[in-house]
Amino acid sequence: MQVIPVIDLLAGQVVRAVRGERSAYRPVQSELCDGSEPLVVTRALLDYTASETLYIADLDALNGGAVQAGVLAALLSALPQTAIWLDGGFRGADEFAALALRLGTAAQRVTPVFGSESLVTPAAVRDCFADPRRAILSLDRRGNQLLDPAGCWTTEALWPDRLIVMTLDRVGAFAGPDLDTLAAIRRRAPGASLIGAGGIRDEADLEAAAASGAEAWLVASALHDRRLIPHASRR
Template sequence: MDLVPVLDLKQGQVIRGIAGQREHYHANTSRLVKSADPVDTCQALKQAFRPHWMYIADLDAIENGEVQYAVLNSLVQCGVPLAVDAGVASIERAQRLIDLGVSKVIIGLETLPHLELLGKFTSALGPDRIIFSLDLRDGEPIGVAADGMHPNQVVSIGLDQGIRQLIVLELSRIGTSRGVPTGPLCHSIKNRRADLVVWTGGGVRQLADLHRLQLCRLDGVMVASSLHDGQITPADWQSFETLDVDETLLAMDA
């Protein structure tokens, strides 16, 4: 299971997410880096955790459509593959991000006009380039495309539209250190489609949370605050990376 560090960007800074309430977000503080500069933060996370991916949320783009292309270009140069949510609702914006060097474009349910667009993205850019983000608040899908659907209904439509990579994101738990509630949902999704790549995020507190999520057969977990606050250390992650599922069970029992 991959550790996927998260950078939330707003007006050229890394900011600290709190329960998805963006009006209360503030510049990030960290034990790993002295500033909230995106490149400095990316380099610090790269050095400390050696991640295979980083997740970038461009909140300016998500909230008002103003993509921070210059910042994203600088982050691409850091050398870690990026999965970027920039409020994408058109093929043109997705293609521009790919041309910039972004490895995977995230299509967020929050900003998607209708679910049938997912098929156009996967057809035009290929399923390996597209990650669909099932954005939840208190377990309920958000955005006009969801239209009161159950999360499993949304996932089913995504699969029919060619989605092969999925994020299950609980916005209400971001930055709260209250634990990750999405494990059972992710486990049920993986049971339906074992070949579906599934990440989750929102509420990761400490190493024990990673152990529990490992048992859900997840492919990645997205983490921000607990890395910056030292609740999950580089040594923690290095030890976790070497465990298989049986060893994870023993670690939890201990």
């Protein structure tokens, strides 16, 4: 099971998720480092997990503002060996393409995450996943509610090779992973790589998630609280 560390960016700081209720997010307090400066927090997370991949949720963009391109460019420059998965609230492929132009060659290390909560039309879904290997689809839900104005959850034929199963009310909640939804998506997409998000409390949760078909899990709070074994101790 691959643990992919997450940073939630709000107004240039890393904040701590609280059940996906973004208005309640506050600057992160971590046992891994001091402060909420993005590069400091990112380096601590990458060191703790030995991950070569970082997931970024840009809350400014997800809340309707602009992508924090300056912060992203600084992280790419300081971490040349790190690949970034970015959910920038993209409503279509053109919005990521515009960001990639601003980032230049460093954009090659950025994988767009297109969230079902953000995509607005079926045509946008088709455009985003014309190359099923390039982008990632995040199937977003909050409790029993599917966040899906474009119908992503019901168009399996358009799903790319990698899918994130995102249960927002479990993010930062320590409520356990949503394994039922994960297993349901596994049955519908047996050949896809599934990445879970939300709810991880400890190593037992990671083992259960792997048994349910996840290949990786997006994690933040359990890392900041040292609830998971550091990478060196897994050997």
